[in-house]
Amino acid sequence: MKVRIKGLGILLLIAGLLLAACSGGATEETDAGGTAVAGTEVTTGAEGAVNVADETKVVHDQFGEVTIPAHPQNLVVLNSIYAEYLIEMGITPQIVLYTPEVEAEYRPAYFKEHGVQIIEIEQYQMNYEQLLALSPDMLLTAGEGMEQSVYDELSKIAPTVALDSNSEMTRAMPKLAAIFDKSEKATSILTEFDEKAKQAREKIAAALGNKTVLVLRVEHDRYRFMGPKGGNSSIFFYNTLGLNSPEAIKDSTVWFNPFSLEFLPEMSPDYIFLEDRTLKGYDTKQSMENLKQSKLWKNLEAVKNDHVFPLKTSEFTSGVGPIGSVKLMDYVVEKLVP
Template sequence: MYGKLMRFGVLMLALGMALSACSGTSGKQEETAAEKTGSVATKVVRDQFGEVTVPVQPKNMLVLDSIYAECLIEMGVTPQLVSFVPEIEPEYREPYFNDHGVKMIAAEQYQYNYEQLLQLAPDMILLRGAGLEKDAYDDLTKIAPTVALDSNSEIEDAIPKLADIFDKKEEGSKVLAEYREKAGQTREKIAAAIGDKTVMVLRVEHNRYRYMGAKSSDSSAFFYQTLGLNSPEAIKDSTDWFNQFSLEILPEINPDFIFLEDRVLVGYDTTKSMKELKESKVWNGLEAVKNDRVFPLKTNDFTVGVGPVGSVRLMDYIAEKLAP
């Protein structure tokens, strides 16, 4: 997921002399101890790779996942620094971070600039553990104590673990309660409008097409579990997040509604694929297309914009299209 990361020989020597983190056996996120080290209060937490000693009150925390940064802010913990990839962030997030005084550090997608991170002098680093390579984690621990949260981007899973680390269980429960209430209202509104009609998320990529599986995690869970949307029968048992398919099977899938994603990725061009789709007889023969039941879906909104704030915005957008 994070790609092959560049190593800098000279830099690694410098990193070895910088702040180091403690790692040990794997386990669930939880605070296990608190102690004084010099004048800085610390505690031991568990992450995806083991135990980590972190400051009780970080003064220069760097979050390498903007979804997690949003979760923390909504729980009353404002990080000082957040990694920010402008091309893939939802529109609302930059002003959101600005409003909360979080400094955004421009970054490349799937890359870590270790020299840049070292210069930031964080006293704690927090990022998503799902898909993280151990070598990348080890390099980050040479910069500052690093917590690789044993989670993905689903806030139902991530928020309780973040709340444990920062002693914000009550606040985390409140954020999730509000999220669930909103989700329930949206689910009922959509169900009343479309009943058991089916919804497909179709991703247009460079030289290929993929559909979202209904039994995966991340945004799949958001669409098909949180909002209770029905997947077309032909693809309802897919456990992969996105599945490649040929346009010729679209009539077999035959969704009542389609959310169409024109995939955004740095250095990516979907122009040819989108043109071929729109000109396809198979595409234009679908009832969803003929009945104007195809709606655009921004990559940034449903892959990166799924924090507590972004999820509500996405719910409103989906409801606006399915239950106007």
């Protein structure tokens, strides 16, 4: 009798093992965001933890469909603004590319605090060999304005998501959130930011009324003004904060427009945020001196009233996001509201 029970137990054990093997085969499921997840064989360790490193999903980007890891283990973000968006949503990338000359001052400590490795790069340069050496299992960058050839080269290194967006928060963050199933968190962050922006906008409107604000960029061989309908950071200054642009440029749809100093009296702003363009190997000293020595500049009401405020390139080009944009917002309010 004991022999028969023992034999039956062995048969049941074998049957159980066979059933487990069958159930561990390839499957296709749907994640919480509705994206198809191709599950390769799922294994468990001694403590029963599921290995999801091989799971993938298909997402859409600027260039079509791309299959990416559902849970990337070495995510390299080519855009530091995107890295901030991800971290604030609870997704920490392993590596971020970083251009020291144009990065906001708070970012290095911010990334270090969250355990993100910083790889310094030159602005406007794409070093494919450097990226390959990082052994990423996924690359993430802004796709708007990217050439197909660049995307193709990046895709040879690792699955690449070139988001069909620029870096502007209200556009990029929801798209990033959809990829990483963080839409609820993104909505919460944007709602909180909108409330802060509303308060700042109301303070500025009460203080300035119809007075106008110009964002002026000084470059090494020319001057440019920010068009209020130019997208990018134009949205932040003229939409989010509700600043009034000079009447002469109110319909400009170019982000930064070249102009001669003779145009200054026609713009005649009440307030000026003056950017001394920062770029590696870039020298703006002569242009800045020529501007400040110009009688046309000296005769502006904004200059006479000491209503000219410095603006760092990094503060509104790369230093944006849930943290950086609030810092910039506070700075603008500090300068414009008594």
